[in-house]
Amino acid sequence: MSTAPLRTATAAPSHIVIEPSILYFGTPVVLLSTENEDGSFNLAPISSAWALGHTVVLGLGREGQTARNLRSRPDVVINLPAPDQWQAVERLAPLTGRSPVPSTKAKGCRFEPDKFGAAGLREEPSDVVRPPRVAECPVQLEAHAERVRPDVAGGFVIVEAVVRKVHADPRIVVPGTDHVDPAAWSPLVYNFRHYFGLGPELGHSYRTETPHRRQVD
Numbered sequence: 001m002s003t004a005p006l007r008t009a010t011a012a013p014s015h016i017v018i019e020p021s022i023l024y025f026g027t028p029v030v031l032l033s034t035e036n037e038d039g040s041f042n043l044a045p046i047s048s049a050w051a052l053g054h055t056v057v058l059g060l061g062r063e064g065q066t067a068r069n070l071r072s073r074p075d076v077v078i079n080l081p082a083p084d085q086w087q088a089v090e091r092l093a094p095l096t097g098r099s100p101v102p103s104t105k106a107k108g109c110r111f112e113p114d115k116f117g118a119a120g121l122r123e124e125p126s127d128v129v130r131p132p133r134v135a136e137c138p139v140q141l142e143a144h145a146e147r148v149r150p151d152v153a154g155g156f157v158i159v160e161a162v163v164r165k166v167h168a169d170p171r172i173v174v175p176g177t178d179h180v181d182p183a184a185w186s187p188l189v190y191n192f193r194h195y196f197g198l199g200p201e202l203g204h205s206y207r208t209e210t211p212h213r214r215q216v217d
């Protein structure tokens, strides 16, 4: 076995150790519509969302209205905004559907019972769940929260939502197929609390099933 040191004293370090307050390394924003106790609807942006097949895993603050709703009323629509909708998303950022506002909410957070109106977004009825879709979002996933459980640290809940119906704006679908066209669709990415769209395509997976409209050099 080698006894050589991992790094010599004179070598420049390749990385520095930092202590960031957040680890939001760039994930798509989704808008969750859920049903409140009184039958009205709540809308909240989150970026802790990712898909495993047709299950979408969501990470939610334990004391928010969305987590509260999903514990009792599991229907949810996972709406995916496009990059040019970032300002509507940001209008929702300081709002909660929970009253009184929990002390754990960020400073400046206030109660808003009409989140659709506050964001300037339109409700569109869903087909198989009770909360409405966000009409302006190019992708809308009607889903059912099958499992809602605490995370390991206790401040969040982890939701596993099974998608039952997918709606897509025809402009982002390859005509005559069920494929979302990756050249036409971009998520809105939350990157260390700043909003981005996607840059140009770099290449594709060997598993892609989407026909190529043009060859990428």
Ligand SMILES: Cc1cc2nc3c(=O)[nH]c(=O)nc-3n(C[C@H](O)[C@H](O)[C@H](O)COP(=O)(O)O)c2cc1C
Pocket (backbone or CB within 6 Å): 029, 042, 043, 044, 045, 046, 047, 048, 049, 059, 060, 061, 063, 064, 065, 066, 067, 089, 090, 092, 093, 094, 095, 096, 097, 098, 109, 190
């Ligand atoms: C772009 C963006 C991403 C966010 N991501 C999350 C997230 O992943 N999980 C979460 O619980 N809150 C997230 N938030 C904060 C919630 O939107 C915020 O706590 C809101 O008050 C929740 O609303 P509710 O209490 O009505 O559910 C995010 C906010 C923004 C603007």
